[in-house]
Amino acid sequence: MKRRKRRSFTLEFRTEAVRLLREGTKSLPQVAKELDLTESAPRLCPVS
Numbered sequence: 001m002k003r004r005k006r007r008s009f010t011l012e013f014r015t016e017a018v019r020l021l022r023e024g025t026k027s028l029p030q031v032a033k034e035l036d037l038t039e040s041a042p043r044l045c046p047v048s
Contacts, residue, residue, distance in 0.1 A: 004038070013035075017031065017035055017037070020034075020035075
């Protein structure tokens with residue numbers, strides 16, 4: 001499997017990802033897929 005190039009995300013993108021997860025209407029795998037992320041990325045997403 002080919003590794004993805006490391007990407008950086010804006011604070012707005014990370015905030016939206018966390019908001020989607022906190023809403024609770026979608027699972028982490030669903031949100032990750034919609035945002036083209038790995039499942040571990042939202043877990044590692046620091047938001048101030």
